[in-house]
Each structure stands twice: as C-alpha cells, then as structure tokens.
Amino acid sequence: MIVQLDNEAVAREYVHVVYETVVKRNPYEYEFHQAVKEILESLIPVLSKHPKYMKFGVLERIVEPERLITFRVPWVDDQGITHVNRGFRVQFNSAIGPYKGGLRFHPSVNASIIKFLGFEQTFKNSLTGQPIGGGKGGSDFDPKGKSDNEIMRFTQSFMTELYKYMGQDTDVPAGDIGVGAREIGYMFGQYKRIRGAYEAGVLTGKGIIYGGSLGRTEATGYGCVYFVNEMLQSKGLSFEGSTVVVSGSGNVAIYSMQKAIQLGAKVVACSDSNGYIYDKNGICLDTIRRLKEVERERISEYVKEHPTATYHEGCNGIWSIPCEIALPSATQNEIDEDAARILVSNGVIAVGEGANMPSTLEAIDVFLKAGVLFGPAKAANAGGVAVSALEMSQNSMRYSWQFHEVDDKLHAIMKNIYKSAVQAAEEYGHPGNLVVGANIAGFTKVADAMIAQGVV
Ligand code: GLU
Numbered sequence: 190m191i192v193q194l195d196n197e198a199v200a201r202e203y204v205h206v207v208y209e210t211v212v213k214r215n216p217y218e219y220e221f222h223q224a225v226k227e228i229l230e231s232l233i234p235v236l237s238k239h240p241k242y243m244k245f246g247v248l249e250r251i252v253e254p255e256r257l258i259t260f261r262v263p264w265v266d267d268q269g270i271t272h273v274n275r276g277f278r279v280q281f282n283s284a285i286g287p288y289k290g291g292l293r294f295h296p297s298v299n300a301s302i303i304k305f306l307g308f309e310q311t312f313k314n315s316l317t318g319q320p321i322g323g324g325k326g327g328s329d330f331d332p333k334g335k336s337d338n339e340i341m342r343f344t345q346s347f348m349t350e351l352y353k354y355m356g357q358d359t360d361v362p363a364g365d366i367g368v369g370a371r372e373i374g375y376m377f378g379q380y381k382r383i384r385g386a387y388e389a390g391v392l393t394g395k396g397i398i399y400g401g402s403l404g405r406t407e408a409t410g411y412g413c414v415y416f417v418n419e420m421l422q423s424k425g426l427s428f429e430g431s432t433v434v435v436s437g438s439g440n441v442a443i444y445s446m447q448k449a450i451q452l453g454a455k456v457v458a459c460s461d462s463n464g465y466i467y468d469k470n471g472i473c474l475d476t477i478r479r480l481k482e483v484e485r486e487r488i489s490e491y492v493k494e495h496p497t498a499t500y501h502e503g504c505n506g507i508w509s510i511p512c513e514i515a516l517p518s519a520t521q522n523e524i525d526e527d528a529a530r531i532l533v534s535n536g537v538i539a540v541g542e543g544a545n546m547p548s549t550l551e552a553i554d555v556f557l558k559a560g561v562l563f564g565p566a567k568a569a570n571a572g573g574v575a576v577s578a579l580e581m582s583q584n585s586m587r588y589s590w591q592f593h594e595v596d597d598k599l600h601a602i603m604k605n606i607y608k609s610a611v612q613a614a615e616e617y618g619h620p621g622n623l624v625v626g627a628n629i630a631g632f633t634k635v636a637d638a639m640i641a642q643g644v645v
C-alpha cells in the first residue's frame with residue numbers, strides 16, 4: 190500500500206514536470222497545453238502501476254513532435270493580387286505507423302492548433318487499432334468566399350511544398366475543417382504531377398473514381414453516432430425518440446445527423462460559424478446538405494425555405510436548446526463550462542464529441558460530475574481516420590470494398606474503441622470515465638511501441 194502511494198506521488202510529480210516543460214518550451218500555445226494537460230493527468234494511474242514509462246522517458250518524448258514543418262504558401266487571387274499564407278505539417282509520432290491525420294484550412298490555424306490536433310491524433314489513431322501514427326497539418330488560409338480557381342491555385346501551391354514530406358509509407362494527409370473532396374482532389378492531382386507516379390495511398394478522402402473508399406465521407410459522423418449508441422445501450426437507452434442537437438454543418442455534422450435520424454432521433458438544431466438554426470419539429474437534412482455540400486451557402490438561408498425554423502446569430506446559444514443528446518461537431522472549445530451547465534440543467538443524457546476537443550477541460554468536468562455519458566473526441570470521432578486507414582489498405586491491395594463492408598468494419602472498430610476505453614477506465618480505477626479510459630488505451634500501445642524501438 191505504502192509503495193503504491195509512493196509510486197503515485199512520483200508519477201504525479203513526473204507529470205507535473207513534463208507539463209511545466211511543455212508550457213515553458215511552447216509559450217502561448219494554449220490549445221496545445223490544454224490537450225497535453227488532459228492526457229497527462231489521466232495517465233497518472235498507468236505511470237504509478239508501470240514505472241517503466243517513467244524509466245524510459247516516454248512522456249518527455251511523446252509530448253515533443255518528431256518534426257514540425259512550416260512553410261510559405263504564395264498564391265495569386267482572381268484579381269491578380271499576391272497573397273502569402275503559412276503552411277504547417279506536424280509529424281507527431283510514428284511509433285505504430287506512418288504519420289496520419291488531416292489538413293485544416295482555417296484562419297485560426299497556427300502552430301498551437303496544429304500541435305494540439307497532432308498530439309490528439311496520435312492517441313486517436315492508436316485507439317482505432319489500425320497501424321497509423323499521428324500527424325496533422327494545414328494553413329491559415331480562409332476558403333470562405335474564394336472561387337474554385339483560387340482554391341485550386343492555393344492548394345496546388347500548398348502541395349508544391351508539402352509533397353516533399355509525404356509518402357504512402359511516410360506521411361498520409363487527409364481532410365479536416367475547410368478541406369474536403371474538392372481540395373483533396375486538387376492536392377492529389379498536384380502531388381501526382383510533381384512525383385510522376387500514381388501513388389494512391391498518399392492521401393485519403395479521395396473521390397471514389399480515383400482511389401477513394403466508399404463510406405469515408407460518412408465515417409466520422411456515422412462512427413460518432415455508433416459510439417454514442419454503445420454508451421446509450423450500456424444504460425438500456427437508444428437514439429429512438431430522442432432529441433438531438435448537433436453543432437456544425439460540415440462533413441462530421443451532416444453524417445452524424447443522417448445516422449441519428451436513421452436510428453429514430455429528431456435532430457432539432459445545427460449551425461455554421463455565423464449562427465444556428467432551430468426547428469422543434471426536426472430539421473430537414475436534405476436542405477442542409479444542398480445548402481452546404483452543393484451551394485456552399487450560409488445556414489441562415491435555411492429558414493427561407495422552412496418558415497417554422499428560426500435562425501439565431503452567434504453559435505454559443507445552440508447549447509441552450511433542450512436535448513437528450515448533444516453532438517458538438519464544429520470546432521475546438523465550443524462548449525465552455527457555462528454551456529455545459531446549461532446542457533446538464535436541460536437534462537442532457539449523452540454527449541459525443543464529433544469535433545476535436547470541442548469541450549473545455551472545465552466543461553468535461555461538469556459533464557463527468559453530473560454523470561452524463563461522455564464520449565471524448567479521440568474515441569468518438571475516430572471513425573473518420575479509421576476508414577482512412579481502410580482506404581490505405583484498399584489502395585495497397587488495389588482493390589475496393591463495398592459500402593456495407595466498410596460500414597461493417599467501421600461499426601466493429603467503434604464498438605472495439607468503446608470496449609477498450611471502458612476496460613482501461615475500469616482497470617485503472619475510474620469506472621465509466623471514458624476520458625481516462627480512451628487516453629490510457631490510446632497511450633499504452635504507442636508507449637509500448639516506443640519502448641520496444643529504443644530511444645529514437
Ligand atoms: N481530420 C480527421 C481527424 O481529425 C481525419 C483524419 C484522417 O482521415 O486522416 O481525425
């Protein structure tokens with residue numbers, strides 16, 4: 190008993206020192222600090238039980254990216270004016286496979302955002318059970334309001350630099366906020382042109398006609414709903430007849446809504462970066478899809494076609510809509526402590542994080558203390574990257590699975606992630622806490638691989 194207490198104190202001190210070093214070495218990178226803090230604190234029970242992770246300096250190594258690449262992305266707009274954006278790729282951890290993770294085009298992108306995403310990705314990818322390491326990238330380029338030609342010129346310029354660091358066995362990017370099928374298409378074209386070879390597995394999220402996987406578009410949203418469904422079923426509950434609020438209206442949000450509706454839920458709200466729509470009778474997904482996927486319109490247009498719905502400027506208010514299930518699928522830190530309290534007081538039963546780190550540390554605390562079923566991002570939204578790994582497998586085999594084959598595999602992967610998180614939480618003394626469970630389950634595999642490969 191005394192030994193155990195000692196070990197825990199040592200582990201706590203070790204975590205503290207590593208975290209303080211991260212803060213000192215990466216000043217002002219608040220999102221990165223937040224992601225590191227969330228993970229490190231939940232690892233204390235593992236470190237006390239297995240001091241080898243301290244002995245081999247695993248934490249010091251795991252918080253430092255293997256490589257961070259930044260580069261200039263010059264491009265010319267339709268008026269002939271030259272612009273310069275900044276490109277990033279963080280190659281965070283390659284212990285269990287080639288770097289894998291999306292590219293984000295959004296004005297908020299900076300080193301802190303890319304590093305928090307790359308760090309999270311390392312554990313998320315491990316949880317999928319697929320052989321993929323952690324990476325992330327992007328640019329502070331704002332695709333909003335840009336013409337098709339401007340998007341093409343920008344992505345070609347971006348790829349002209351990024352290609353040097355990519356490869357199907359090295360680093361395999363994909364989409365994220367602001368990067369969808371159109372951008373991946375332009376990037377794949379430019380990569381192929383520069384390399385002079387058709388390396389299908391170098392990017393995922395490709396179009397079906399040139400090497401993409403059926404089911405990849407739907408995977409993050411469907412996967413998130415499959416995960417939440419596992420949490421609900423553990424309490425004898427289901428989506429059937431429930432009221433759901435989904436933030437965002439991008440790829441993750443749209444396919445979460447589609448699957449939730451298929452499972453009998455009523456989705457009453459969704460949003461974009463300007464505001465949200467609310468329809469207590471249930472929103473029409475076909476309209477949202479047309480506005481967002483085809484016309485690239487603002488969500489405020491929705492109410493013109495559906496007068497029973499209301500549009501509200503600003504995004505935060507969406508969490509004041511009463512619901513049983515909340516699926517934050519827009520962006521980081523969109524649910525703060527106050528929003529979490531309102532959700533809880535309105536009777537939320539389950540939260541599934543479709544976006545990356547959408548809840549602040551304080552918000553997570555509120556959910557856990559209130560006994561809300563909480564599916565953390567790195568588990569709940571892992572379906573997207575999991576199917577990206579399946580796309581890589583199909584590309585290697587030069588073969589394509591049918592939609593139902595991919596969807597069945599995705600479903601099995603999400604069930605498995607849920608099971609691993611539940612088991613790890615239980616084994617390390619935090620039953621029901623999937624934040625701790627997912628972090629530990631994701632960590633141990635990467636950490637063991639790092640130890641096996643020596644100090645590299
Ligand atoms: N951007 C997605 C994520 O956050 C998908 C990454 C991928 O498919 O590589 O996991």
